[in-house]
Amino acid sequence: MHTLTVELGDRSYPIFIGSDLLSQANLYIPHIHGQQVCVVTNATIAPLYLEQLKNNLSTFKFTSVVLPDGEAHKNLHTLNEIFTGLLSAKHNRTTTLIALGGGVVGDMTGFAAACYQRGVNFIQIPTTLLSMVDSSVGGKTGVNHPMGKNMIGAFYQPQAVVADISLLKSLPAREVSAGLAEIIKYGLISDYEFFVWLEHNIELLMMGDEAALSYAVLRSCQNKADVVAQDEQEGGIRAILNFGHTFGHAIETAQGYGNWLHGEAVGAGMVMAADLSMRNGDISQADFNRIVSLIKKAKLPISAPQNMTPEQFVALMGVDKKVLDGRLRLVLLKSLGGAIVTSDINLDFLMQTFAACR
Amino acid sequence: MHTLTVELGDRSYPIFIGSDLLSQANLYIPHIHGQQVCVVTNATIAPLYLEQLKNNLSTFKFTSVVLPDGEAHKNLHTLNEIFTGLLSAKHNRTTTLIALGGGVVGDMTGFAAACYQRGVNFIQIPTTLLSMVDSSVGGKTGVNHPMGKNMIGAFYQPQAVVADISLLKSLPAREVSAGLAEIIKYGLISDYEFFVWLEHNIELLMMGDEAALSYAVLRSCQNKADVVAQDEQEGGIRAILNFGHTFGHAIETAQGYGNWLHGEAVGAGMVMAADLSMRNGDISQADFNRIVSLIKKAKLPISAPQNMTPEQFVALMGVDKKVLDGRLRLVLLKSLGGAIVTSDINLDFLMQTFAACR
Numbered sequence: 001m002h003t004l005t006v007e008l009g010d011r012s013y014p015i016f017i018g019s020d021l022l023s024q025a026n027l028y029i030p031h032i033h034g035q036q037v038c039v040v041t042n043a044t045i046a047p048l049y050l051e052q053l054k055n056n057l058s059t060f061k062f063t064s065v066v067l068p069d070g071e072a073h074k075n076l077h078t079l080n081e082i083f084t085g086l087l088s089a090k091h092n093r094t095t096t097l098i099a100l101g102g103g104v105v106g107d108m109t110g111f112a113a114a115c116y117q118r119g120v121n122f123i124q125i126p127t128t129l130l131s132m133v134d135s136s137v138g139g140k141t142g143v144n145h146p147m148g149k150n151m152i153g154a155f156y157q158p159q160a161v162v163a164d165i166s167l168l169k170s171l172p173a174r175e176v177s178a179g180l181a182e183i184i185k186y187g188l189i190s191d192y193e194f195f196v197w198l199e200h201n202i203e204l205l206m207m208g209d210e211a212a213l214s215y216a217v218l219r220s221c222q223n224k225a226d227v228v229a230q231d232e233q234e235g236g237i238r239a240i241l242n243f244g245h246t247f248g249h250a251i252e253t254a255q256g257y258g259n260w261l262h263g264e265a266v267g268a269g270m271v272m273a274a275d276l277s278m279r280n281g282d283i284s285q286a287d288f289n290r291i292v293s294l295i296k297k298a299k300l301p302i303s304a305p306q307n308m309t310p311e312q313f314v315a316l317m318g319v320d321k322k323v324l325d326g327r328l329r330l331v332l333l334k335s336l337g338g339a340i341v342t343s344d345i346n347l348d349f350l351m352q353t354f355a356a357c358r
Numbered sequence: 359m360h361t362l363t364v365e366l367g368d369r370s371y372p373i374f375i376g377s378d379l380l381s382q383a384n385l386y387i388p389h390i391h392g393q394q395v396c397v398v399t400n401a402t403i404a405p406l407y408l409e410q411l412k413n414n415l416s417t418f419k420f421t422s423v424v425l426p427d428g429e430a431h432k433n434l435h436t437l438n439e440i441f442t443g444l445l446s447a448k449h450n451r452t453t454t455l456i457a458l459g460g461g462v463v464g465d466m467t468g469f470a471a472a473c474y475q476r477g478v479n480f481i482q483i484p485t486t487l488l489s490m491v492d493s494s495v496g497g498k499t500g501v502n503h504p505m506g507k508n509m510i511g512a513f514y515q516p517q518a519v520v521a522d523i524s525l526l527k528s529l530p531a532r533e534v535s536a537g538l539a540e541i542i543k544y545g546l547i548s549d550y551e552f553f554v555w556l557e558h559n560i561e562l563l564m565m566g567d568e569a570a571l572s573y574a575v576l577r578s579c580q581n582k583a584d585v586v587a588q589d590e591q592e593g594g595i596r597a598i599l600n601f602g603h604t605f606g607h608a609i610e611t612a613q614g615y616g617n618w619l620h621g622e623a624v625g626a627g628m629v630m631a632a633d634l635s636m637r638n639g640d641i642s643q644a645d646f647n648r649i650v651s652l653i654k655k656a657k658l659p660i661s662a663p664q665n666m667t668p669e670q671f672v673a674l675m676g677v678d679k680k681v682l683d684g685r686l687r688l689v690l691l692k693s694l695g696g697a698i699v700t701s702d703i704n705l706d707f708l709m710q711t712f713a714a715c716r
Contacts, residue, residue, distance in 0.1 A: 076434050080503070087505035115473075118500060118511045119591070142476060145438070147445040153476045154512065233477070 002218045006137055006225045008232060011157040015136055017218050019210045021164035022049060022125065025056035031123055031160040034094030036061045040082055040109040041100040042069040045127050048170055049100060053125070063089040067105065074104045074144050076152065082112040096121045096159070102128035103135050107153070110141030114156035124161040128171055129179025129213070130263055132163040133186075133220035138228045138241075155233055163217055165210045173206075173299070178263025180205060180298040181244075183216050185270060186223040188291065189243045192337025194219050199290065202297045240339045243331040244270030250316035251304050260301075267300030272357045277333035279349040287336045303357045310354035319350065360576045364495055364583045366590060369515040373494055375576050377568045379522035380407060380483065383414035389481055389518040392452030394419045398440055398467040399458040400427040403485050406528055407458060411483070421447040425463065432462045432502050434510065440470040454479045454517070460486035461493050465511070468499030472514035482519040486529055487537025487571070488621055490521040491544075491578035496586045496599075513591055521575055523568045531657070536621025538563060538656040539602075541574050543628060544581040546649065547601045550695025552577050557648065560655045598697045601689040602628030608674040609662050618659075625658030630715045635691040637707040645694045661715045668712035677708065 001018030016027050037060040041050055046066045054062055065085035067078055086095065097120060099109030106124050113122035126132045142153015168176065180202075187195030197219075198205075204212040224241065231238040248269030252260055271292055278288045292302050304313075314320060319328060329343045359376030374385050395418040399408055404424045412420055423443035425436055444453065457467030457480060464482050471480035484490045500511015526534065538560075545553030555577075556563075562570040582599065589596040606627030610618055629650055636646045650660050662671075672678060677686060687701045 115510045
């Protein structure tokens with residue numbers, strides 16, 4: 001098992017990464033400070049792991065709240081179900097919430113913990129590869145508003161994160177790939193050595209090798225923790241974590257949310273950002289080919305949908321207006337393993353990227 | 359004009375207290391850091407002061423959200439109206455929310471600011487005496503849940519508070535009295551000198567004398583700020599601010615919320631807490647009489663409703679069970695001007711207080 005500490009002063013917390021961790025209650029029980037526990041999970045995960053977790057916490061007053069599965073339910077209305085569950089079972093300010101699920105459950109449980117009686121403790125047990133490497137670090141919690149994703153939330157840190165790689169056995173292959181998109185991102189933006197490791201180990205990862213997955217999760221979380229420690233509330237450097245995301249969001253929006261997985265859109269978005277970086281002369285054709293090859297091996301899309309026109313990208317990303325104002329900021333590669341945030345965008349090159357990557 | 363700084367490290371902020379401050383835009387404009395402003399107010403206050411505030415902020419992109427008036431609307435549903443207003447007008451992370459109203463508007467606007475895009479700035483312009491002395495200091499924000507008051511919220515500090523005493527001209531006399539309950543509380547729990555000042559100035563305060571009201575607001579905020587600075591998130595000493603509130607809540611619950619104003623219930627609750635303190639031998643009969651006299655001059659109730667039985671208090675405060683477990687904690691006076699939080703409750707004396715104070 002690996003233990004990584006996210007260093008945030010008095011809000012520091014450990015991430016435990018390894019196999020069969022859910023069964024090791026001694027890992028997470030020390031991070032439950034009161035006598036009450038409320039596990040928040042969803043209808044897909046509950047039948048798989050809730051009973052086991054409940055049995056491991058038999059010495060606590062135990063409540064569970066089972067939410068409907070899916071991003072469509074990540075809203076204030078579903079959030080209120082968590083509060084109702086807590087109040088019905090008379091949970092007080094000493095309670096601990098445990099998020100057992102993917103990113104949606106983690107974001108909502110974290111936000112519920114931030115708000116319930118103005119703040120109670122919470123622990124994350126992510127059940128998807130994406131949530132292990134993404135929401136485990138950074139403290140972003142929240143829900144969607146009909147007019148915008150993640151518009152309502154808080155920066156709020158957990159007491160501990162338990163990333164049990166064995167839980168990924170139940171994860172559909174398509175979601176493993178989606179998680180790998182974020183993992184590859186860390187190699188691209190800040191860790192060339194890790195990128196090379198991924199090139200050598202992508203087949204093992206795709207086969208579900210737990211040792212390889214553990215290492216990939218550890219290294220990703222380390223990379224993210226280093227960035228977040230420098231910029232907890234996203235004033236500057238943290239923006240490099242959005243590599244591939246601006247292009248990816250345009251794809252998600254064009255296709256309707258939910259048709260492409262977020263990680264899939266990020267996969268194609270990273271290829272587009274790399275393509276533009278190549279046109280800028282910052283990475284070579286050979287580098288670009290390596291990036292495309294790795295993303296392809298992770299069974300992720302390497303281009304936007306054929307039916308998306310450059311004009312659509314221009315409209316969805318607000319390119320025209322934003323480039324003129326200098327307000328279009330993109331994360332681009334200065335090298336394989338190094339990213340910058342820049343508003344110095346060559347519009348011709350960008351249009352070429354839109355045309356080339358579909 | 360008085361300026362009081364609430365000392366909370368990098369979350370410190372000024373409270374401006376005086377007459378005709380709303381018209382002095384130079385006071386609050388320096389605390390608006392972006393180009394966008396959203397004023398949140400209610401249907402009672404909007405016709406009185408919204409236009410003036412809007413005119414004073416003509417250099418900003420200005421949006422207003424007018425909520426229905428009253429505690430009944432302090433919920434997630436109404437909160438969402440603020441988010442919808444912000445998103446409709448494309449407010450970004452640099453926006454500043456301004457709460458123009460009483461406690462409900464202040465609590466909801468502060469919580470909306472805490473959550474909108476994971477945290478934006480806000481300024482408070484309280485329009486009631488209660489909110490000037492209560493929600494101006496302490497950073498408690500939030501909304502109610504059908505199963506409990508203030509169960510959903512955050513500790514979140516404003517950039518500045520503008521307590522314009524002249525706004526109190528439009529406040530009904532009954533609400534002035536309710537505000538005085540909290541003001542008297544500060545004298546009782548931590549400031550004997552202020553208690554004496556209140557004895558001498560209660561008539562002026564009741565007449566709406568702005569200089570006297572300014573001083574009373576200043577001194578109350580100072581007292582509260584001293585307590586909050588020691589214990590921002592209510593782990594210990596801050597609980598003394600609940601003097602009179604445990605009894606008061608029982609009265610509010612028994613009468614149905616909204617029939618008694620919160621300040622009225624606190625008035626009677628403070629008499630009950632003082633009565634128990636006298637039975638404990640910590641304050642004299644003469645002290646007790648002075649307390650009752652001052653509360654009475656503020657036109658506040660000095661006893662629980664006649665129809666409330668000791669048994670009802672026992673049930674509503676959970677006395678039986680909580681006293682046995684040592685979990686009933688009350689704020690009592692050790693002297694006139696000094697309070698403690700104690701779970702060392704003499705049950706006989708408590709029952710005598712229930713019987714005597716109605």
